[in-house]
Amino acid sequence: MSTDGLSIRIPVSGNKTAGRARAGALWEVLTRRTTWAPLAVDAAAILLAALDVWLVIPEKAEPYSIYLSAFACLALAARRWLPFAVVLGTVPGFLTGWSQLAAMIALGMLATRRQTHWQVWVGAALVWACRFIQWPLSDFAQLSWREHVLDGIYGVLVAGMPIAIGLLIGARAQLSQKLGELAASRDREQRLRDDAVRNEERARLAREMHDVVSHDITLIAMQAGVLAAGGSADAQETARVIRQLSTRTLEELRSLVGVLRSGAADDGPQPGIGELDQLVRDCEVPVQLTVDSVPDQLPAKVSAAAYRTVQECLTNVRKHAPGARATILILGDGDALNIEVRNDSPCRPATTLPSGGHGLTGLAERARLLGGSFETTSTDDGGFRVRAIYPVKS
Known part of the structure; x- marks a missing residue:
């Protein structure tokens, strides 16, 4: 993974604030009141007709x-x-x-x-x-x-x-x-x-x-x-x-x-989280993979996003941090799937390979479309860390 300090952050969608809740309640009240408009018009028509009769x-x-x-x-x-x-x-x-x-x-x-x-x-x-x-x-x-x-x-x-x-x-x-x-x-x-x-x-x-x-x-x-x-x-x-x-x-x-x-x-x-073992075996990078409390039935898009996140991170380790060790932690907490990929500092200079720089940006866009978050930061020891959160419930 790149160690140039690139940081991409997309906040997770939170609950409505108290102000929005009050505004929504006020709008509902106003909407209900509009149903009284025809009744008010009918009452006005009856009063005008009665007034006309009373005057003449x-x-x-x-x-x-x-x-x-x-x-x-x-x-x-x-x-x-x-x-x-x-x-x-x-x-x-x-x-x-x-x-x-x-x-x-x-x-x-x-x-x-x-x-x-x-x-x-x-x-x-x-x-x-x-x-x-x-x-x-x-x-x-x-x-x-x-x-x-x-x-x-x-x-x-x-x-x-x-x-x-x-x-x-x-x-x-x-x-x-x-x-x-x-x-x-x-x-x-x-x-x-x-x-x-x-x-x-x-x-x-x-x-x-x-x-x-x-x-x-x-x-x-x-x-x-x-x-x-x-x-x-x-x-x-x-x-x-x-x-x-x-x-x-x-x-x-x-x-x-x-x-x-x-x-x-x-x-x-799309490959999913079940193919991560094979991906780790074939990546030629020392990897410590930990998967804990992951739901048995993940949405297909979330499972594919988890696989693509780990795949892109391991590819970046091979390209930008040769010889570094990677640690992958995938944890489910009920409502979301948390993914963290961290690598140590490179052991030798990286080989120059063609790169469009769109891998991490694509992961950030994928997280945004799924309503989650994506964050990349450099570590103090010269390594790199990627964190992604994908909601598993609507």
Whole structure:
């Protein structure tokens, strides 16, 4: 592992703070209160209709007209669920009494809910008739033709204004719905375009990996086989190890190419914590491995992350701290898997090998995606230490 003092730290996601908890509770209260808004509107409508009746009712009014007007006002409480029935319920109070505003409010809700349904036009005709006809009918018969024309015009206004407002509100709601559907359609199209771009890039990467990297690794394995056919025992053993590692790398590479070409969401089959013993035996680094209290059923991604963490650390020991001894501690504490890899100071100068510097960064990104933490620090004795925590429960 590198001893250049590189430090990468990603904090573990903690519980919500007290301030966030209070803010969340306040938001829930406000959300619940918004459900009272329709009830408040209905109460206001009933009060306005009742006030309209109270202001225009004469002192010597017939009791039945008062009752019918009051019933028309109270019927507005059901206008959201039974809009047409409420319009019918306001007609007697409007015809024989003074509940004009109640009938207009009921007709407006009917137009908002039903738009151009036949019930709207029937309700409009009834409201117009209530405004045109005067009660009692004997008084209506004594009106002049001019008064009949004026009452007809006023009836059109009384019945037409609620319908116009209701149609406008309904059209606005339909427009909002269409705009929402259009936005959702655009989002779907954008996701499809993004998926197409990603699939094309994955296919390109798969071709490059197959044509270049796979070809070179195959040649390495073949050359190792030729080297194993002759030479000293040490050369044959070295060739055998090279051929074994090349074959294993080629198999993992082919699996990864298959995942890239298929566009699968997961990473395909991955080695897990159960293969650590074999990894330690083949790494050619003195290793002390301790595994304690690890759950029997680890999530596949956590198990693969543990394997890749140890693999990258041992690779860095071989590259940057030759001859150093490594200590690996893997401990499960119920909710998380703790991994610590520590190495001593190198015994001899490191051999210069190509390095992109992305290994530790990749481990940090893997920890972040799993909701864990990753930290690297130099030790006082010239060694290096890596700590990773991966949660095992959601």
